[in-house]
Amino acid sequence: MIDPAYNAKDHEDGIYKQWEDSGVFKANVDSQKPSFTIAMPPPNATGVLHLGHAVMLAIEDILIRHRRMKGYEALWVPGTDHAAIATENVVINNLKKNEGMKDPRSMGREALVKRIAEYVAESQGTIRGQVRKIGASCDWSRERYTMDPALNRCVNEVFKKMYDDGLIYRGHRIVNWDPNLQTNVSDDEVDYKEEKSPFYTFQYGPFQIATSRPETKFGDKYVVMHPDDERYKDYKHGDTFKAEWINGEVKATVIKDKAIDMEFGTGVMTITPWHDMTDFEIAERHKLDKEQIIDLNGKLLDIADEFAGMPIHEARELIVQKLDRKGLLVKTDAEYVHKVAINSRGKGVIEPQIREQWFIDVNAKSVPWKGVQMSLKEIMQHVIRDKAISIIPERFEKTYFHWIDNLKDWCISRQIWWGHRIPVWYKTDANENEMHVGTQAPDGDGWEQDPDTLDTWFSSALWTWSTLVDPALAEDHSLSLQDLLQKSPDFVKFHPTQVMETGYDILFFWIARMILMTTYVTGQVPFETVYLHGLIRTREGKKMSKSDPATCINPLDMIEKYGADALRMSMVIGNSPGNDMRLYEEKIKGYRNFTNKLWNASRFVLGILEEKGVTEEPAIKMDHLSPFDEWILTKLNRTITSVDDHLMNFRISQAGEELYSFMWDDFCDWYLELSKGDNQNPTVLYHVLKNLLILLHPIIPFVTETLWSHLPATDDMLIAHEYPAVVAENKGEQGFEQTELLIRLVTSIRRLRAENKVEPAKKVSATLHAHDQLELITPLKEDVIRLARLSELTLEEKGEKIANAATDVIGTIELFLPLEGLVDMEQEKKRLTKEVANLKQYISGLQKKLDNASFVQNAPPAVIEGEQAKLQEARAKMEKIKEQIDGII
RNA sequence: GGGCGAUUAGCUCAGUUGGUUAGAGCGUAUGAUUGACGUUCAUAAGGUCAGUGGUUCGACUCCACUAUCGCCCACCA
Numbered sequence: 026m027i028d029p030a031y032n033a034k035d036h037e038d039g040i041y042k043q044w045e046d047s048g049v050f051k052a053n054v055d056s057q058k059p060s061f062t063i064a065m066p067p068p069n070a071t072g073v074l075h076l077g078h079a080v081m082l083a084i085e086d087i088l089i090r091h092r093r094m095k096g097y098e099a100l101w102v103p104g105t106d107h108a109a110i111a112t113e114n115v116v117i118n119n120l121k122k123n124e125g126m127k128d129p130r131s132m133g134r135e136a137l138v139k140r141i142a143e144y145v146a147e148s149q150g151t152i153r154g155q156v157r158k159i160g161a162s163c164d165w166s167r168e169r170y171t172m173d174p175a176l177n178r179c180v181n182e183v184f185k186k187m188y189d190d191g192l193i194y195r196g197h198r199i200v201n202w203d204p205n206l207q208t209n210v211s212d213d214e215v216d217y218k219e220e221k222s223p224f225y226t227f228q229y230g231p232f233q234i235a236t237s238r239p240e241t242k243f244g245d246k247y248v249v250m251h252p253d254d255e256r257y258k259d260y261k262h263g264d265t266f267k268a269e270w271i272n273g274e275v276k277a278t279v280i281k282d283k284a285i286d287m288e289f290g291t292g293v294m295t296i297t298p299w300h301d302m303t304d305f306e307i308a309e310r311h312k313l314d315k316e317q318i319i320d321l322n323g324k325l326l327d328i329a330d331e332f333a334g335m336p337i338h339e340a341r342e343l344i345v346q347k348l349d350r351k352g353l354l355v356k357t358d359a360e361y362v363h364k365v366a367i368n369s370r371g372k373g374v375i376e377p378q379i380r381e382q383w384f385i386d387v388n389a390k391s392v393p394w395k396g397v398q399m400s401l402k403e404i405m406q407h408v409i410r411d412k413a414i415s416i417i418p419e420r421f422e423k424t425y426f427h428w429i430d431n432l433k434d435w436c437i438s439r440q441i442w443w444g445h446r447i448p449v450w451y452k453t454d455a456n457e458n459e460m461h462v463g464t465q466a467p468d469g470d471g472w473e474q475d476p477d478t479l480d481t482w483f484s485s486a487l488w489t490w491s492t493l494v495d496p497a498l499a500e501d502h503s504l505s506l507q508d509l510l511q512k513s514p515d516f517v518k519f520h521p522t523q524v525m526e527t528g529y530d531i532l533f534f535w536i537a538r539m540i541l542m543t544t545y546v547t548g549q550v551p552f553e554t555v556y557l558h559g560l561i562r563t564r565e566g567k568k569m570s571k572s573d574p575a576t577c578i579n580p581l582d583m584i585e586k587y588g589a590d591a592l593r594m595s596m597v598i599g600n601s602p603g604n605d606m607r608l609y610e611e612k613i614k615g616y617r618n619f620t621n622k623l624w625n626a627s628r629f630v631l632g633i634l635e636e637k638g639v640t641e642e643p644a645i646k647m648d649h650l651s652p653f654d655e656w657i658l659t660k661l662n663r664t665i666t667s668v669d670d671h672l673m674n675f676r677i678s679q680a681g682e683e684l685y686s687f688m689w690d691d692f693c694d695w696y697l698e699l700s701k702g703d704n705q706n707p708t709v710l711y712h713v714l715k716n717l718l719i720l721l722h723p724i725i726p727f728v729t730e731t732l733w734s735h736l737p738a739t740d741d742m743l744i745a746h747e748y749p750a751v752v753a754e755n756k757g758e759q760g761f762e763q764t765e766l767l768i769r770l771v772t773s774i775r776r777l778r779a780e781n782k783v784e785p786a787k788k789v790s791a792t793l794h795a796h797d798q799l800e801l802i803t804p805l806k807e808d809v810i811r812l813a814r815l816s817e818l819t820l821e822e823k824g825e826k827i828a829n830a831a832t833d834v835i836g837t838i839e840l841f842l843p844l845e846g847l848v849d850m851e852q853e854k855k856r857l858t859k860e861v862a863n864l865k866q867y868i869s870g871l872q873k874k875l876d877n878a879s880f881v882q883n884a885p886p887a888v889i890e891g892e893q894a895k896l897q898e899a900r901a902k903m904e905k906i907k908e909q910i911d912g913i914i
Numbered sequence: 915g916g917g918c919g920a921u922u923a924g925c926u927c928a929g930u931u932g933g934u935u936a937g938a939g940c941g942u943a944u945g946a947u948u949g950a951c952g953u954u955c956a957u958a959a960g961g962u963c964a965g966u967g968g969u970u971c972g973a974c975u976c977c978a979c980u981a982u983c984g985c986c987c988a989c990c991a
Contacts, residue, residue: 029950030951031952224991234991236991237990238991286989286990288990289991290990293991294991297991301991363990364989420918421918423917423918424917424918427916431987431988529985529986530986532986533986533987564925566984598939599926599927599938599939600927601927603919604927605984606927607927611926611940615939617952618952621951621953622954623951624950624951625954626950628951629950629951630950631950632949670930676930678928679930682938682939685938686938693950693954693955694956697950698955700949701949701950865971868971
C-alpha cells in the first residue's frame with residue numbers, strides 16, 4: 026500500500042527523470058499530427074528563477090500537456106536569453122565587488138566577454154534545474170540560447186536584409202546615454218524617478234528662463250517661446266539680442282515653437298539640443314546649431330571654461346553661485362520635484378547625448394506585404410486587425426495600437442561588449458572609407474568590425490523561428506536565409522507557433538518586436554495567440570522584489586515545502602489573463618491540501634480495487650449502475666467536456682476550479698462517502714479515478730503521475746496517455762436529475778436537523794406507514810441506505826428501519842408529496858414561482874422580438890429559427906415547472 | 915496631459931456571449947468524525963455586486979456620468 030500522506034518531495038524529481046528519460050518531451054518533426062508549438066520566453070541567463078518565470082512555466086506546461094494528451098504534436102522549445110545589458114552589468118559588479126577590480130573593462134573586450142560567457146554557462150545550469158523543478162515538459166533536445174551560432178547567423182542575416190531593404194540606417198541622433206554603463210538604452214528601458222532638486226530662474230537678456238540643470242546651459246544661444254504667447258508678441262522669430270551669460274556675453278536668437286508650454290514657468294526657455302530630447306527636436310525643426318557640453322563620462326567640456334573637466338553634479342552649485350554673483354539669479358525654488366531618467370537595467374542616471382547609432386526605420390514603406398508596400402508599423406497593425414494574431418485579454422490590443430502610434434525609429438546599437446556584434450565592418454584607407462554589411466567578415470586586410478552590439482530585443486525578436494532553424498544547416502553560408510528556413514524541418518513543421526504566453530509587462534519590449542521582425546522576415550506571424558498573464562504580487566498587492574526577501578516568495582522554497590503541484594495550482598487558479606494576482610503561502614498550502622486529498626481519495630479507491638481483486642481496467646456494466654453511479658458518471662462527462670473547452674480557450678483558471686470542485690465536492694464528499702459500506706461499484710470507481718487523474722494531469726502532473734503508477738493495469742505513463750473523450754454513454758439525464766434532487770433533499774434534511782426542527786426518529790416512524798408504494802422505488806433502495814447514512818438519520822436507528830425511513834424519503838420525492846418539516850417546501854415553491862415569473866417575461870420578450878417585422882425581414886433564417894426554438898423550450902420548461910408547483914400544493 | 919483597468923462576503927478573488935436563489939478558498943460560529951484524508955465532514959452567519967442615471971421583459975454583466983484606487987505612455991524646460 027502506498028504512503029498515508031503525499032510527500033511531494035519524495036516523488037517529484039524521480040518522476041521528472043522518468044518523463045525526461047522516456048523521451049515524451051521530444052517532439053517528432055515527422056509526425057502527421059497537427060503541431061502545437063510554444064516558444065518558451067527565454068529567462069535571462071543571469072541567475073535565479075522567480076515567481077514570474079514560475080507562473081509562465083506553469084501556464085505553458087498546462088497548455089502543452091493538455092494538447093499533447095489531445096493528440097497534437099506538442100513542441101515546447103526552452104532556452105535562455107543573453108540579456109545583454111543586464112548580464113554585463115551583473116558580471117561587472119561582481120568583478121568589482123568580489124575581485125576588487127576598479128574598472129573591469131580594462132581587462133579588454135575579449136577577456137571580459139569570456140568572463141561573462143563563463144558566468145552565463147554556470148547560471149544556465151541553475152536555470153535548467155529550476156525549470157525542471159516546476160515540471161516543465163519542454164523539449165530539452167531543442168534547447169536554444171540567443172547567442173548560439175545558428176541564432177547569431179539569423180541575427181546577422183536579418184540585419185543585412187533590413188539594411189539592404191533600406192530599413193536600417195545609421196545616424197546622429199539623441200539617445201539615452203548611461204555614463205555609468207557607457208552605453209545607450211532604448212526609450213522603453215528608461216524609468217523615471219521623482220526627485221527634489223532646486224529649480225532656478227535666471228535672467229537671460231530680456232527674458233527670464235527657468236532650469237533645474239544650469240550645468241547644461243553654457244552653450245545656450247536660442248530662446249524659445251510659443252508663437253501665440255501674447256507676452257512676447259514683440260519678439261519675432263529670428264530676432265537676435267545680446268545677453269550676459271555664465272562666461273561672458275552671448276548672441277542669442279529668438280525661436281518660436283509650439284512645443285513650448287505657455288503655462289509653465291515664464292513660457293520661455295533656452296535649449297540644449299545635445300543633451301535634451303525635446304530641445305533636440307526643436308533644433309531639428311529649425312535647423313539650429315547643436316553643441317556638446319558634457320562628455321560621455323558626465324564631465325563638462327572645454328566650452329565650460331573654468332568648469333571644464335568637472336563632473337556635472339559638482340559643477341552645478343558653483344555655476345549657480347557664479348550667476349548669482351553676476352546678478353543673474355532671479356529666484357530659486359528648492360522644493361521643486363522633477364523626474365530623473367534612470368536606466369532600468371543598471372539604475373544609472375541617463376544623460377542624453379547625440380551619438381551615431383544604428384536605427385530601424387519603422388515608417389519606410391519598403392516591405393512588400395500581400396501585394397502592397399507597407400512600413401513595419403503598418404505590418405504590425407495589420408496582423409492584429411486581420412486577426413492573424415489575437416491577444417488575450419483583448420483589451421491589450423488597444424494598448425498595442427496606442428504604442429505603435431507613438432512608436433519612433435528603434436535604436437538598435439548598444440555600446441556594450443556583451444551581445445551580438447553589429448555585422449558591419451569598416452576599412453579606412455588613406456583616401457577612402459569603406460563599409461561592409463554582411464553576415465561574415467569580408468575578405469582582405471584592414472577591416473575592423475563595428476564595436477557596438479545589438480539591443481538584446483533584436484535577437485529576442487527572432488526567437489519563435491530562429492530556434493527552429495537547423496543548427497547544422499546554419500553553418501552552410503551558401504544558403505540564403507529563405508533557403509535556410511525552408512530547409513529546416515522544424516521550421517516547416519512547427520512555425521508559426523500557436524501560443525506566446527508571457528507577462529503583459531513585456532508586450533512592447535518583446536511581443537511587438539517579434540511581430541515586427543518575424544512577419545517581415547518570414548512572411549508568417551510568429552504566433553497565433555498571445556496570452557498575457559498577470560503579474561504576481563505580494564499579499565499587500567505590492568510588486569515582489571528580489572531585494573526584499575520578506576515579501577518575496579521564492580518558488581523553489583515553496584516547491585520544497587509544498588510541492589510543485591501545489592505551487593502550480595496556486596498560481597493558476599484565480600489568475601485571469603492581464604490581471605495581477607496576489608500570492609501568499611497560505612494559498613499554496615491550501616492547494617497542497619488538495620493534492621493530499623486527491624492522494625487519499627485515490628488510496629481509498631485503490632484499497633477497494635485491491636479488495637475486489639481488480640487487476641485490470643474493468644468495463645462498466647451499463648445495466649448495473651445505481652442512480653449514484655450514473656450521477657457521478659454524468660458529472661464526470663460534463664466535467665470532461667467543460668474542462669476541455671476551457672483549456673482549448675485558455676480559461677485555465679476556470680478549468681482548475683471545476684476540477685477542484687468535481688474532485689472534492691462531487692467525487693469525495695458524495696460519491697466516495699456513498700461508497701463506504703458494501704455498496705462500492707469498483708468499475709465506476711476505477712473509471713472516475715482514472716479519468717480524474719487524466720484531467721488533472723496538465724495542472725498537477727507529479728501527483729497524478731505517481732498515482733497513475735498505482736492504478737492497476739496502466740502500463741504507459743500518464744503524461745503520454747490520451748485525453749478522455751466523454752467516458753461512457755450512460756442512461757441519460759433522468760437518473761441524474763433524480764439524484765440531484767436527492768442530494769438537495771439530503772442537504773435540506775441536514776439543515777433542518779442542525780436547526781433542530783426535526784426529530785428524525787419520530788418523523789420517520791410517522792411517515793413510514795403513510796405510503797404503500799415502496800415497491801416502485803426498490804431499485805433505489807441500496808442508494809437510499811447510503812443516503813440515509815449521509816443524512817445522519819441513522820444515528821439512533823438500526824437495520825430495516827433505516828432502509829424504510831430512507832426509502833420513504835425517496836418515495837416522497839417520487840410522488841412530489843409534501844413533507845412539511847422535512848423538506849422546506851415553502852422555499853421550493855417560492856423558488857419555482859419566481860422562475861415561472863422570469864420565464865414568462867423571457868417568453869414575452871422573445872415573442873415581441875419575433876413579432877417585430879424588421880427583425881423577421883432582416884435577421885438570417887438561422888437566427889430566427891434559433892429564437893423560435895428558444896421560445897418553444899422556454900414554454901415547455903414553464904409548463905413543467907407549473908406542474909411541479911401544482912404537485913406541491 | 916493621453917490611454918487602460920479595477921471597485922462583488924471580514925480577507926483574497928471568480929463570475930465565458932445579459933437569463934434559475936450572485937459563487938469559491940481562507941477566516942468565523944455550531945455540531946460530527948471506529949473503512950482514505952498533514953485532518954476531514956456537515957450546517958450556518960455574512961453581499962442594496964462603489965454611486966447615480968439610462969437601454970431591456972430582465973443588468974454584477976451593456977451605455978453615460980461621478981467617486982476612489984492602480985497601471986502604462988508622454989512630459990514639465
